[in-house]
Amino acid sequence: MPAADVKSLDRTGLAEALESLGEPGYRTGQLVRWLYGRGATDFEQMTDLPEALRRELAGRFSLSFPALVRRQVSAADGTRKYLWRLGDGATVESVGLPAGSRLTVCLSTQVGCAMGCAFCATGRAGFVRNLLPGEIADQVTAVARDFGTRATNAVAMGQGEPFANYDATLAAFRFLNAKDGAGIGARHLTVSTSGVIPGIRRLASEPEQFTLAVSLHSAVQSTRDSLMPGARRWPLLELREALAAYVETTGRRVTFEYALIDGANDTEAELQALLRFCAGLLCHVNLIPVNAVPGSALARSSKQRVERFRHALQSAGVEASVRVERGADIDAACGQLRQRCEA
Ligand code: SAH
Ligand code: SF4
Numbered sequence: 001m002p003a004a005d006v007k008s009l010d011r012t013g014l015a016e017a018l019e020s021l022g023e024p025g026y027r028t029g030q031l032v033r034w035l036y037g038r039g040a041t042d043f044e045q046m047t048d049l050p051e052a053l054r055r056e057l058a059g060r061f062s063l064s065f066p067a068l069v070r071r072q073v074s075a076a077d078g079t080r081k082y083l084w085r086l087g088d089g090a091t092v093e094s095v096g097l098p099a100g101s102r103l104t105v106c107l108s109t110q111v112g113c114a115m116g117c118a119f120c121a122t123g124r125a126g127f128v129r130n131l132l133p134g135e136i137a138d139q140v141t142a143v144a145r146d147f148g149t150r151a152t153n154a155v156a157m158g159q160g161e162p163f164a165n166y167d168a169t170l171a172a173f174r175f176l177n178a179k180d181g182a183g184i185g186a187r188h189l190t191v192s193t194s195g196v197i198p199g200i201r202r203l204a205s206e207p208e209q210f211t212l213a214v215s216l217h218s219a220v221q222s223t224r225d226s227l228m229p230g231a232r233r234w235p236l237l238e239l240r241e242a243l244a245a246y247v248e249t250t251g252r253r254v255t256f257e258y259a260l261i262d263g264a265n266d267t268e269a270e271l272q273a274l275l276r277f278c279a280g281l282l283c284h285v286n287l288i289p290v291n292a293v294p295g296s297a298l299a300r301s302s303k304q305r306v307e308r309f310r311h312a313l314q315s316a317g318v319e320a321s322v323r324v325e326r327g328a329d330i331d332a333a334c335g336q337l338r339q340r341c342e343a
Pocket of ligand 2: 115116121122160215335
């Protein structure tokens with residue numbers, strides 16, 4: 001039987017494995033520190049664990065760490081895009097976004113994505129598999145190591161629908177949040193969903209104050225259905241209710257992502273629907289002029305339309321901003337990630 005991958009375990013799983021080896025409780029923190037605080041690539045490096053335990057762990061578990069296949073650095077703004085090879089040969093991308101003393105890592109939660117959004121390169125390529133908790137968290141460790149600093153923020157906005165891989169994403173966020181892990185504040189850890197309602201409900205009930213972003217892209221059901229076919233299962237009316245409940249339970253604000261596409265979701269009727277959707281909800285709208293992806297004819301809204309949306313939202317008392325494009329020269333902007341880099 002092949003050894004289990006230690007990266008498949010959440011914190012409880014690690015604690016149980018150590019307990020079954022007769023180890024005291026404090027070993028869990030030590031192991032988490034090695035795996036997610038320091039990014040160990042071998043059990044042998046874990047010098048404060050007894051040698052016999054290191055051997056025992058190495059016999060039971062494989063320990064994979066993402067291997068760098070390709071790194072691109074934006075000449076425009078220092079954004080770095082990475083293609084990693086995982087333990088089984090699958091590849092995923094992550095992005096590192098430096099800004100002053102901050103480093104935000106945009107991580108993937110799945111290899112590919114099944115949601116099939118029309119404007120997204122990941123969605124066009126289809127779904128391969130879920131990432132393991134450790135494979136999600138390791139992207140942050142690996143990117144921070146490359147920058148020679150610690151990550152201050154992480155956003156699950158790379159490839160994949162995080163709530164289609166809820167348990168692994170949450171387990172990873174807990175490793176990233178943990179003092180003995182990456183030590184990133186819960187509010188600085190953001191999960192972005194295409195609107196998977198059961199995931200939104202579960203997140204509302206978690207004890208941590210993780211930040212929620214929702215890819216809205218249209219508040220008109222028929223438009224949203226055609227742009228985001230995978231999200232049809234969760235209609236806008238129910239989504240609106242689930243978000244109101246989320247705000248009520250957590251007291252936290254929701255961020256909406258709205259990729260503005262010329263003639264598709266940037267009309268006056270779309271704007272009015274968006275205003276109605278946001279009315280009375282504690283939210284922030286992030287307007288993203290859509291980025292080009294290969295094989296898609298969708299074009300960016302004009303500057304005037306983007307400004308019209310921003311102004312109308314703000315005038316109605318809805319917080320709104322236009323997302324600054326980063327890493328476009330290396331195809332690292334929103335929606336441009338793919339599981340393979342075509343050389
Ligand atoms: N799968 C998750 C998280 C990743 S995508 C989700 O969809 O929420 C991060 C954001 O970029 C999402 O809002 C996504 O809809 C948006 N996006 C995808 N393709 C884009 C494109 N071509 N231009 C601009 N934004 C895009
Ligand atoms: Fe998947 Fe998000 Fe891309 Fe939609 S936008 S296909 S949910 S990664």
